[in-house]
Each structure stands twice: as C-alpha cells, then as structure tokens.
Amino acid sequence: xxxxxxxxxxxxxxxxxxxxxxxxxxxxxxxxxxxxxxxxxxxxxxxxxxxxxxxxxxxxxxxxxxxxxxxxxxxxxxxxxxxxxxxxxxxxxxxxxxxxxxxxxxxxxxxxxxxxxxxxxxxxxxxxxxxxxxxxxxxxxxxxxxxxxxxxxxxxxxxxxxxxxxxxxxxxxxxxxxxxxxxxxxxxxxxxxxx
Amino acid sequence: xxxxxxxxxxxxxxxxxxxxxxxxxxxxxxxxxxxxxxxxxxxxxxxxxxxxxxxxxxxxxxxxxxxxxxxxxxxxxxxxxxxxxxxxxxxxxxxxxxxxxxxxxxxxxxxxxxxxxxxxxxxxxxxxxxxxxxx
Numbered sequence: 001x002x003x004x005x006x007x008x009x010x011x012x013x014x015x016x017x018x019x020x021x022x023x024x025x026x027x028x029x030x031x032x033x034x035x036x037x038x039x040x041x042x043x044x045x046x047x048x049x050x051x052x053x054x055x056x057x058x059x060x061x062x063x064x065x066x067x068x069x070x071x072x073x074x075x076x077x078x079x080x081x082x083x084x085x086x087x088x089x090x091x092x093x094x095x096x097x098x099x100x101x102x103x104x105x106x107x108x109x110x111x112x113x114x115x116x117x118x119x120x121x122x123x124x125x126x127x128x129x130x131x132x133x134x135x136x137x138x139x140x141x142x143x144x145x146x147x148x149x150x151x152x153x154x155x156x157x158x159x160x161x162x163x164x165x166x167x168x169x170x171x172x173x174x175x176x177x178x179x180x181x182x183x184x185x186x187x188x189x190x191x192x193x194x195x
Numbered sequence: 196x197x198x199x200x201x202x203x204x205x206x207x208x209x210x211x212x213x214x215x216x217x218x219x220x221x222x223x224x225x226x227x228x229x230x231x232x233x234x235x236x237x238x239x240x241x242x243x244x245x246x247x248x249x250x251x252x253x254x255x256x257x258x259x260x261x262x263x264x265x266x267x268x269x270x271x272x273x274x275x276x277x278x279x280x281x282x283x284x285x286x287x288x289x290x291x292x293x294x295x296x297x298x299x300x301x302x303x304x305x306x307x308x309x310x311x312x313x314x315x316x317x318x319x320x321x322x323x324x325x326x327x328x329x330x
Contacts, residue, residue: 041265047273049281064269065245067237078283084273090215102249109242110249110262114270130217134208 050076051083060085064113074116085113091121091128 044063050073051057060083061071074081095107102110106122120126131138169192172178176187210216218224227235252262282288317323 041268045265045269047269047277065241065266067234067241069234070238078281078285078288080278080282082273082277082281084269084277088215089212094215102246108266109245110264111245111266112242114266116270116274118270128213128215130208130210130220131214134204135211135214136209137207 047082047084049082056083065111066113081116084116087113087115089115089117089121089128091126092123093127093129 048060051060057071057073058068060073061068064071064085066085070085072086073083074086092107095101097107099107101107108114115121121128173187174190177183181187205220208216208220249262252259314323
C-alpha cells in the first residue's frame with residue numbers, strides 16, 4: 001500500500017516536471033501553458049478584449065495593420081468578438097482578380113486583416129458581388145412564381161377535377177367462367193348498354 | 196402630379212445584405228476629394244509596408260520553413276480561443292443560448308410525447324392500423 005502510494009506520488013511529480021519543461025520550452029515567458037505553442041507571436045499581437053479607451057483602440061488598429069479611422073470593432077454585446085475588426089461584408093468574389101495578391105486563390109495579402117466570416121466568403125462559397133438584376137426584383141419574381149404554383153397545386157388538391165368514369169365493364173358475361181361459374185349451366189345475360 | 200418616367204436600371208438597383216453596390220453606381224467612388232486621396236495614400240502605405248515584409252521573407256536566400264501570416268493566426272485565435280474570455284452573459288446572449296440549446300430538446304420531447312400518446316390512444320381504442328413490414 002505504501003509502495004503504491006509512493007509510486008503514485010512519483011508519477012505525479014514526473015508529470016509536473018514534464019509540464020513545466022514543456023511550458024518553459026514552447027511558450028515565451030508570461031503566457032499560459034498550452035496556448036498556440038507553434039507560433040512565436042506574443043500575447044499583445046493576438047486578439048484581446050473589446051477596446052474601451054482611445055489608446056486601446058489605436059493599439060488594436062496598429063495590431064491589426066489598419067488605420068485608426070478604419071478600425072471599427074464589433075459591438076460589445078458579449079458575443080465573443082473581442083476587439084476583432086468589423087470589416088465590410090464583401091465576399092472574395094468582389095476582389096480584383098487581376099491584382100497580384102500574395103495568396104491568389106484567397107485574394108488575400110500577407111498581414112491584411114481577414115473578415116470574421118472569411119471562410120464563408122471564399123470563392124467556392126457565398127458570393128455578394130452585384131447582380132445584373134436587382135436582388136429585390138429577383139426575389140419578387142421568384143415569390144410570385146412560387147406562390148402561384150403552390151396556390152394552384154393547393155386548389156387542385158382541394159377541388160380535384162377528373163374526367164367522368166363509370167364502373168368497369170368485363171367481357172364474357174362479366175367473366176362468368178373465370179369467376180367460377182358452372183360451365184354446364186347457361187350464364188346470365190349481361191348487357192351494359194341501352195339503346 | 197403624373198408619374199415620371201420609370202426608374203433606370205441604375206436607379207432601381209438597391210444593395211442589401213446579400214448583394215453589394217457596384218463601384219460604378221456608388222457616388223462615393225466618383226471625384227476623389229483630397230481627404231479621400233489622403234486616406235487612400237495611408238492605406239497604400241500600410242499595404243506597401245506589409246508587401247515589403249512579405250517579399251523580404253519570400254526572397255530570402257535562407258527562407259524560413261513557413262512564412263506564417265499573423266493575420267491568419269489572429270483570425271484563427273479570435274474565432275477559437277478568444278471567444279470564451281470575451282463572452283459575457285447578457286440578456287440577449289442568455290436568451291439566444293436558451294433558445295438554441297434548450298429549445299430544440301424541449302420541442303422534440305414535446306413532439307415525440309404527443310405523437311406517442313396519440314398512437315397509444317388509437318391502439319387502446321383498436322383503431323390503429325399496423326404498418327406493413329417486410330421483415
């Protein structure tokens with residue numbers, strides 16, 4: 001029992017030493033362990049909380065490589081945006097295809113602040129470029145067509161309309177033999193018409 | 196007063212959340228004033244500085260293994276690790292959290308309960324038609 005307890009303590013001590021060594025080696029001093037160990041960026045270059053004073057705003061604009069007048073953070077609603085800048089909601093389709101971007105497929109330059117929904121606005125996904133026909137006109141035409149079709153289908157369900165039909169007429173005296181009629185007896189005569 | 200001529204296509208175009216205004220129709224892009232030129236020059240200066248930093252790293256005779264983009268790192272950090280520290284329970288966030296986290300559970304629980312009760316009542320009354328099953 002004592003040996004097992006001692007082994008448990010040694011294991012915990014070894015693990016703690018490993019943790020401390022990993023934290024000291026991977027991350028610059030002052031940062032919590034486990035935080036983005038692969039990057040060498042310091043904490044003041046990373047996004048932070050919402051900027052309250054003009055100095056914090058200026059520092060945040062400089063951090064994100066933006067002009068102080070251009071920098072506009074998201075509203076401080078507690079939604080988790082922090083000081084990330086609110087860029088115009090334009091997709092990458094709208095960016096100049098002929099300019100020499102650093103990353104041509106993403107139409108993005110090195111160090112340029114990325115939109116919060118950057119992965120939504122890539123060229124495979126959402127496209128906000130201007131349309132030849134105004135969007136409200138397209139919406140109106142679509143809704144008119146859709147509502148017409150739905151109303152007509154609904155009316156057809158409520159008031160169905162078919163050609164008139166009568167009961168089905170079978171030959172051979174109403175299939176007398178096929179229905180198990182006696183072949184020796186005379187079948188009853190069946191007429192389906194009136195003259 | 197009689198209605199004038201119908202609006203031209205350029206006048207009828209209205210941008211919204213899903214489509215944006217083309218630069219040709221946007222009066223802000225016409226006739227740049229000195230202030231606008233100054234802002235554009237400042238933006239160009241920032242862009243040029245970043246380009247220079249990137250090109251220096253790219254054309255370095257001993258280039259680093261990865262030229263990491265700080266904007267990309269910041270974007271990823273902001274969307275993953277910066278959300279919890281900057282989150283704050285407000286009436287709006289609490290309401291939305293309850294609506295999207297607890298709402299569906301209560302909704303589907305109610306739907307299944309009502310459906311099962313209806314089916315049970317039909318079975319008790321003997322009116323339920325068992326669905327045909329191949330197995």
